[in-house]
Amino acid sequence: MRIALVSEHASPLATLGGADAGGQNVHVAALARELAGHGHDVTVFTRRDSTTLPDEVAVEESGVRYLVRHVSAGPPDEVPKDDLWPHMSAFAAELALSLQDGPYDIVHSHFWMSGWATLRAVRGTRSLLGLPVVHTFHALGVVKRRHQGDADTSPPGRLEVERDIGLGVDRVIATATDEVRELEAQGIGADRCTVVPCGVDVRHFRPDVAPAAEPPRTATHRVLVLGRMVERKGIADAVTALQWLPDTELVIAGGPRADVLHLDPEASRLRGVAAEAGVAERVRFLGSVNHEDVPGVIRAADVVCSVPWYEPFGIVPVEAMACGRPVVGTAVGGLLDTVVPGVTGELVPPRDPRVLSGALRDLLADPGLRAAYGADGVRRARERFSWPQVAERTLQVYDEVIGLATPGRGREQGAVR
Known part of the structure; x- marks a missing residue:
């Protein structure tokens, strides 16, 4: 099967840790690698954000190869993703030309702007009519608007565009059941959606990794918060909860490098929250952690705390489970699918530090x-969220969509491999 993945701002080649470089980059890279590992011809189309980038890069990893093609649209420089919308018409035009060089069997777009550009490219070009399109939103504008209000920097019209995408593609691949409910509320039927979760590399995140020696413990118990340092991640709630958890330290991993962390506004705000709660001496900031070191940091904690106010999926709880650590998370978004209360961890309401402290206290004791919980988490991560399984479920969606578009085609007939 010849597969095109479209990810306008999240390149699989990007260095992680920037404002717009994170979970989607990892998802697209891992999906491309796994699909290629199944024997398929995979090309990722992403926007050129540097003059030094070649038109095409062959990514080779463990004997698996896929291509990344850079689409020229807008300035060849880093542009915040919410500022890319004016350049999407140019992206769509270049994408259409590239797709005609195929032929491709299916296109899988990622994020709303990629979805719009892909539909414009495919539906607006006679030679591409009939090419099946599936789409993964990764985040929904309606949810972002609900929680961020006036602080939402999304371009005007995003909500309407997302609804048009949901109705225009052949299938939406949602990452969580909560996303399907949100789409249904917008008039996009559940029959147009298939849930395929984000994946975790269970070869990297595993329970036999040695716990990190740094930083050394200063309390009997350790709770870990891991991820981007932004307000909606609820890190301040975890800091506040610490005042009701004696002999417990909170380690915060993420954000800028440790040597420049003091310049970060959110880190400064969190230090203020810790001081006001009287727990400043028990809050440890690690700054950014190299990917290869993350499992050790997880293993060094007793409990992983993931308490965002909203979260489309949230990979940290799954990484923690794969490492054999229990999770206390908020009952929002994808965490409703990943964390099983009473089995792999506990779920609490968002923005409620007092209830959070109670859940943490019970587990720490x-x-x-x-x-x-840790042992059950390992089993659940391996059985439901490993990348080979996620890729296989994604291929099942591709086969179904291709079969509907062209009766008689499918992997069982060998026509799309």
């Missing part, structure tokens, strides 16, 4: 329960 019971090492046997933590071990049981």
Whole structure:
């Protein structure tokens, strides 16, 4: 099967840690690698954001190869993703020309602007009519608007465009059941959606990794918060909860490098929250952590705390589960699918530090329960969220969509491999 993945701002080649470089970049790169590992011809189309980038890059990893093609649209420089919308018509035009060089069997777009550009490219070109399109939103504008209000920097019209995408593509691949409910509320039927979660590399995130030695413990118990340092991640709630958890330290991993962390506004705000709660001496800031070191940081904690106000999917709880650590998370978005209360962790309401502290206290006081949750988490991560399984479920969607578009085609007939 010849597969085109379209990811306008999230390149699989990007260095992680920037404002717009994170989970989607990892998702697209891992999906491309796994699909190629299944024997398929995979090309990722992403926007050129540097004059030094070649038109095409061959990515080779462990004997698997896929291509990244850079589409010229807008200035060849880093542009915040919310400022890319005016350049999407140019992106669509260049994408249409590239897709005609195919032929491709299917196009899978990622994020709303990629979806718009892909539909414009495919539906607006006679030679591409009939090419199946599936789409993954990764985040919905309606949810962002609900929680951020006037602070939402999305371009005007995003909500209407997303609805048109949901109705225009052949299938939406949602990453969580909560996303399907949100789409249904916009008039996009559940029959147009298939849930395929984000994946985790269970070869990297595993329970036999040695716990990180740094930083050394300063308290009996350690709670870890891991991820981007932005307000909606709810890190301040975890800091506040610490005042009701004696002999417990909170380690915060993420954000800028440790040597420039003092310049970060959110880190400064969190230090103020810690001081006001009287727990400043028990809050440790690590700054950014190299990907290869993350499993060790997870293993060094007793409990991983993931308490965003909203979260389309949230990969940190799955990474923690794969490493054998229990999770206390908020009952929002994708965490409703990943964390099983009473089995792999606990779910609490968002923005409620008091209730959060109670859930953490119960787990920290019971090492046997933590071990049981950790063991069940490992099994769940491997059975439901490993990348080979996610890729296989994605291929099943591709086959179904291609079969509907062209009766008689499908992997079982060998026509699309």
